[in-house]
Amino acid sequence: MELLLFSTAFLLTFAGFTLSAEPCPPCGNTTVPFPLSTSSSCNDPSYKIRCSSSTLFFDTLNYSYPIQSINPNTQRFIIQPASLISNTCVTTDKIHQGIQLNNTLPFNITSSNTIVYLNCTQSLLMSPLNCSSTSLCHSYINGTVSASACGGELCCSYRAGGSSNSYMIRVRESGCSAYSSFVNLDPVLQVNRWPEPGLEIQWLLPKETVCGSQGDCDTTKSSCGADTRSGNGINRCFCNSGFVWDPVQGVCAEVMNKGSTDRTALIAGLTSGIGALLIIVIIATLLYKRHRRIVEAQQRLAKEREGILNASGGGRAAKLFTGREIKKATNDLSSDRLLGIGGYGEVYKGILQDGTVIAVKCAKLGNAKGTDQILNEVRILCQVNHRNLVGLLGCCVELEQPIMVYEFIENEWSYSYRDRHNEGIGISGIRVLRGTKTEPTFDERGSRGD
Structure with missing residues (x-):
């Protein structure tokens, strides 16, 4: 019986000691946060520290x-x-x-x-x-x-x-x-x-506040009840429905309505998604229209240039090669395709997609000739037919320097615009000699090509 009375008195004393409805006052200039406690009447006394001479101590x-x-x-x-x-x-x-x-x-x-x-x-x-x-x-x-x-x-x-x-x-x-x-x-x-x-x-994060009666709890947010988790007969202020225990602040915090939160998040997500999709559609439409304008302009320009090349004159029709075709045929103007170098520029060996072997003559960077001038020269030269002159197939004006495309003849002298009698034909140096035994006079000196 005496042991029972002693145990009851101990539990009452312990319960009274751990009641803590008020926050602890500062110690000097230092705030005492929950659950740390400097007395039996504030925060959670099981997290005891000590305030002495405006300084906190840990015992x-x-x-x-x-x-x-x-x-x-x-x-x-x-x-x-x-x-x-x-x-x-x-x-x-x-x-x-x-x-x-x-x-x-x-x-x-x-x-x-x-x-x-x-x-x-x-x-x-x-x-x-x-x-x-x-x-x-x-x-x-x-x-x-x-x-x-x-x-x-x-x-x-x-x-x-x-x-x-x-x-x-x-x-x-x-x-x-x-x-x-x-x-x-x-x-x-x-x-x-x-x-x-x-x-x-x-x-460790604290449990709910210990209580002796409902008066020790925040009546609007929590209720005093037995702590069945510990089984030691202690009562705690358990949070009411709609609230959850916040062990950092030491209060029952309101729980946001899940349905309302979900709907708000859903609406916000849909709004953001639709806005982003609309922006993407607008940007894609503008890019597509810009691309179409560029393609149409290129097609118009190609037709105009083909018209210049194929204008009347009785000569063979010249082809307008694309920069992509030239780069692919010459392995991007690779040095191992180089046939010769002259005053006008460089000559490369190339192979078209259909297997045709060609000679590609590139003007030097900085060549002052305009695109229309190059096209006109190609058109005129395609009308020239001589057994000692290699045929001009066409040109490319897409790249940085003008490019002429010729038939490829093995073991010929390098490109010149004079025939074997050194008689000029009145057009800039873009022709080659075919099958001549006497080295011609060059306006643009170049090495002999293979």
Whole structure:
């Protein structure tokens, strides 16, 4: 009977201790976010910290450490580790065996901490710690004035976190007598660029607020009821329908109507999709019309040029070659197709798609002749018929320089506009000699083609 009365009194005391309907006041200039609590009447007292002389402290099992910063969004805060006793390699909390958290409370050490252990015993050489000559602890000793007393002693380093060390950073006679900690340390940095010493602690997301009656809850958003999840007889303020527990803010937050949200998202998505589709259609239509105008203009120009080439005169009809045909026939005017070079330009061997072998004569870049002038010359030259002159098949005026296309004759002298009697025909140098034994006089000197 006495045990039952004692248990009842304990539960009532615990329940009364954990009621927390009000936020905690600031500690000096530092806000105390939910669920951290500085008294039994604010936030969640199971997340207890302490405010003293306008400074927040985190109490471990046997020592207290100042809190440097708090981040409620990540549920973490950073405490200041114990310092070294002056001119020694011993930390002030060695007497308490370092940092030891109560593992029944919702706090633990994060894996963002890099720990350097100093003044260690040889027994640690068998541990998974890095006690080699390249360990970060040597950099810390050599680069920190306060740690200079640790020089020559065995030191180690490791990354905190994990089940075996998430609740303590231990210092003792049989291990290491000093330590320091750094949050999110970049090991490649020089020691003078390391962050200030600190140890990051995280807290678990809290459950709903403990209550003794409905008056302890926000009557419009939550109701006091038994916490059947824990089975310890504790009541909590459970959120009403339409609300959900927000463990960061410590309140029951309103849930957006899913149907309304879905409809809004659907309408927004359809509107955006239709608008984007309309823009794409408009752009595609404009591009198509532009393409059609270009094609029609090219077709008109091609007909006009064919008309110039095939104008009356009794000669053979000349062909207007496209730039694509010329490039394909000559392998894009490849140097291995070069037959000769003269004053007018270069001559290449080419093979048309139907297998016809041709000689392609390209004017030099910067040739001042206009397109119409080239077309007229081709038209006139196609009317010239001489047994010693290689036939002109046509031309190409699409590319940067004018191009003449001839019949290809093996082992002929290079291109000239004079016949074997050196009598000019009055047209610019775009003809070749056929089958002559005496080298002609050239207006444009060129090498003999194969």
